[in-house]
Amino acid sequence: DGGITQSPKYLFRKEGQNVTLSCEQNLNHDAMYWYRQDPGQGLRLIYYSQIVNDFQKGDIAEGYSVSREKKESFPLTVTSAQKNPTAFYLCASSIGREVYNEQFFGPGTRLTVL
Amino acid sequence: KQEVTQIPAALSVPEGENLVLNCSFTDSAIYNLQWFRQDPGKGLTSLLLIQSSQREQTSGRLNASLDKSSGRSTLYIAASQPGDSATYLCAVRRVRGSARQLTFGSGTQLTVLP
Numbered sequence: 001d002g003g004i005t006q007s008p009k010y011l012f013r014k015e016g017q018n019v020t021l022s023c024e025q026n027l028n029h030d031a032m033y034w035y036r037q038d039p040g041q042g043l044r045l046i047y048y049s050q051i052v053n054d055f056q057k058g059d060i061a062e063g064y065s066v067s068r069e070k071k072e073s074f075p076l077t078v079t080s081a082q083k084n085p086t087a088f089y090l091c092a093s094s095i096g097r098e099v100y101n102e103q104f105f106g107p108g109t110r111l112t113v114l
Numbered sequence: 115k116q117e118v119t120q121i122p123a124a125l126s127v128p129e130g131e132n133l134v135l136n137c138s139f140t141d142s143a144i145y146n147l148q149w150f151r152q153d154p155g156k157g158l159t160s161l162l163l164i165q166s167s168q169r170e171q172t173s174g175r176l177n178a179s180l181d182k183s184s185g186r187s188t189l190y191i192a193a194s195q196p197g198d199s200a201t202y203l204c205a206v207r208r209v210r211g212s213a214r215q216l217t218f219g220s221g222t223q224l225t226v227l228p
Contacts, residue, residue, distance in 0.1 A: 006157075042118065042203060042218030043158075058215060090157055102148065103216065105158040 003027065004106035006091050011111045013078070013085070021076045021109045023091035032074035033092040033103065036060060043090060049074055078111065086113045116141045116208050120219035127194055128227050135189040135222045137204035142182050145207040148216070149178050149189050152201045161202075162189070194226045 004025045013019045023032065031050045035043040045058030049068040063082025068074055074093075078085045089109045094101040117140045127133050137147070146165045150158040162171045162178040164187070170179040177190040187204055201223045205216040 004157075040123075040220060042205070042220045043216075044218075045215050048215070088155075092158075102160055102163045104160060105150075107157040108155070110155070 004091060004093055004104060006089075006106040006109050008109060009107070011109055013111065013113050015113060016080045018077055018079050019111065021078070021089055021091075021111070023074045023076065023106060025072055025074075025091075025093045025106075027093060027095070027104070028071070029093035029095050029104075030071070031094045031096070031101075032068070033094075034058075034064070034066065034074070034076045035090045035092065037088040037090060037108075046076065046089075085111055087111060116144075116206060116217045118204060118206055118217050118219035120202075120204060120222050122222060123220070124223040124225075126225040126227060129194060129196060131194050131226075132190070132192050133194055133224075135191070135202050135204075135224070137187040137189070137219055139185045139187075139206050139217070141208065142185050143209040144182065145209055147178075147180055147187050147204060147206045149176075149187075150203045150205065152203060152221070154201075158203065191224075194224075196226045196228045198226050199224055 007022045033048040034046040037043050044060050046064050047066040049055035052071050055066050055068050065077045091106040092103045094103045119138045148163045149161040152158050164171050164180045175192040180187045201221040203221045205218040
């Protein structure tokens with residue numbers, strides 16, 4: 001089965017801690033993305049990567065970090081510098097680097113800061 | 115700055131009714147527009163992708179139209195069913211700035227009553 005997996009499904013963090021959200025895809029897609037969704041709002045782009053070992057900031061990158069060491073993996077770290085991290089986090093991927101390609105999404109991780 | 119608006123925020127209809135969801139965007143310089151479905155607590159499922167050169171796309175009971183010059187798209191759902199209940203999001207892929215970024219609307223929450 002080809003697809004995008006995110007883990008864990010639910011994550012709880014104490015204030016001041018860093019946490020890392022996992023995103024893996026076996027679709028052989030070149031581009032991967034991280035979005036944040038808050039209740040009643042659309043998705044906002046955090047980071048994206050068009051190719052291994054390269055990534056770009058999105059609209060709300062402050063307090064987050066990413067890496068892209070392998071084509072199939074794009075982990076997101078939520079650092080203690082992120083002031084309001086409680087949200088639903090979605091990972092996506094798309095084939096190739098062309099801008100018109102469709103994005104496919106994973107099931108999401110819900111992060112709650114206690 | 116691209117802004118995407120979806121009205122209404124919530125819609126409730128009886129089963130069997132045909133319905134239209136609306137999406138408007140402020141900057142007509144887009145590569146494409148994508149409609150998604152999101153079930154509660156889940157990721158996004160891509161429904162239809164319309165390239166900027168296209169006027170509409172159809173998939174089963176769904177038909178999406180695009181009027182780029184007026185900054186509008188509609189998603190038509192024929193013969194609605196309770197299983198269609200979900201939040202529907204539209205997103206446009208910008209030309210200006212980072213071309214890979216999708217800008218999302220906040221969604222229309224649809225409830226189809228049996």
